[in-house]
Amino acid sequence: xxxxxxxxxxxxxxxxxxxxxxxxxxxxxxxxxxxxxxxxxxxxxxxxxxxxxxxxxxxxxxxxxxxxxxxxxxxxxxxxxxxxxxxxxxxxxxxxxxxxxxxxxxxxxxxxxxxxxxxxxxxxxxxxxxxxxxxxxxxxxxxxxxxxxxxxxxxxxxxxxxxxxxxxxxxx
Amino acid sequence: xxxxxxxxxxxxxxxxxxxxxxxxxxxxxxxxxxxxxxxxxxxxxxxxxxxxxxxxxxxxxxxxxxxxxxxxxxxxxxxxxxxxxxxxxxxxxxxxxxxxxxxxxxxxxxxxxxxxxxxxxxxxxxxxxxxxxxxxxxxxxxxxxxxxxxxxxxxxxxxxxxxxxxxxxx
Ligand code: HEM
Numbered sequence: 294x295x296x297x298x299x300x301x302x303x304x305x306x307x308x309x310x311x312x313x314x315x316x317x318x319x320x321x322x323x324x325x326x327x328x329x330x331x332x333x334x335x336x337x338x339x340x341x342x343x344x345x346x347x348x349x350x351x352x353x354x355x356x357x358x359x360x361x362x363x364x365x366x367x368x369x370x371x372x373x374x375x376x377x378x379x380x381x382x383x384x385x386x387x388x389x390x391x392x393x394x395x396x397x398x399x400x401x402x403x404x405x406x407x408x409x410x411x412x413x414x415x416x417x418x419x420x421x422x423x424x425x426x427x428x429x430x431x432x433x434x435x436x437x438x439x440x441x442x443x444x445x446x447x448x449x450x451x452x453x454x455x456x457x458x459x460x461x462x463x464x465x
Numbered sequence: 466x467x468x469x470x471x472x473x474x475x476x477x478x479x480x481x482x483x484x485x486x487x488x489x490x491x492x493x494x495x496x497x498x499x500x501x502x503x504x505x506x507x508x509x510x511x512x513x514x515x516x517x518x519x520x521x522x523x524x525x526x527x528x529x530x531x532x533x534x535x536x537x538x539x540x541x542x543x544x545x546x547x548x549x550x551x552x553x554x555x556x557x558x559x560x561x562x563x564x565x566x567x568x569x570x571x572x573x574x575x576x577x578x579x580x581x582x583x584x585x586x587x588x589x590x591x592x593x594x595x596x597x598x599x600x601x602x603x604x605x606x607x608x609x610x611x612x613x614x615x616x617x618x619x620x621x622x623x624x625x626x627x628x629x630x631x632x633x634x635x
Contacts, residue, residue, distance in 0.1 A: 338589075372576075374573070381612070381613065382566075382609030382610065384612070386615065392616070392621070406635060413631065424547070427547070
């Protein structure tokens, strides 16, 4: 009986040239306990790239939401304010005339009240937005307003303050 | 290079009680942050969640250097700017102007540093570009600070400039 089995196994093994099949059922198997292979300590990015995961939050996958839009706007307005600061700081060094001269020249042009108001709004809004939203960020940092409902409520309040104060500044 | 020194030594200076408060509250933030997330995304609290070993959550992965001392300084500076920015525009004087120059430049330097670290990741753009970008940022920040302080001392200063522009009505 066992001889038949052994022969049969050899047959199939030869036929399929493989270790699988019935052969594996007959051969004694010894299980040796082994520690799980140590997980390679890739960084967060490398691990996600290896797994083929897209960058999160992925802009073409994730729908725009108020939360994420207000967040990226804080970064954008911070960068606009930085631009103002760099222009003034480097301008003071490299411009041939004093900043005051350019302001006087602008006054001489009489560009008109409407243009000035629109211009003031465009200049002021990044500051009012970053200012009020900066306070919102700092409130989060001390643990306030962190429920989703409060995040939305403070978001709307911040937008009201930002547009409102920019509007007031644009007409004074 | 005073700026570089300030920035490099900033984390070493202990901000005392304020820092402790912020660190404490930041841990509150983590705890409170998790609670609503469970409620809103019910899939997250399914059993699969418990497959992840709890110690994985407390594993801290830092993007660059140790940021735990720099963070409270960044926040303290931001808090001070809530008062400083309106004050410097409302009552222009050389002290406010110079404080605003130093505060703004350090604040935007740290801010843009975070932007560079986020977007110019070595794993994506290689090792050289991030270093180049940060070097350029130091150059820009130092030049801007120098220019602003020069402007505050030798010219009309930041606060008066803003007021003068805003006074143009026609
Ligand atoms: C007026 C008072 C201001 C307050 C209260 C304030 C507050 C803040 C806060 C809290 C953050 C960090 C946001 C976060 O947690 O991700 C931030 C980021 C930033 N701020 Fe300000 N800021 C102010 C003024 C300014 C000014 C005048 C500038 C430019 C000269 C500026 C440029 C930036 C930049 C570039 C960032 C980085 C954006 C990012 O990393 O996403 N901020 N601000």
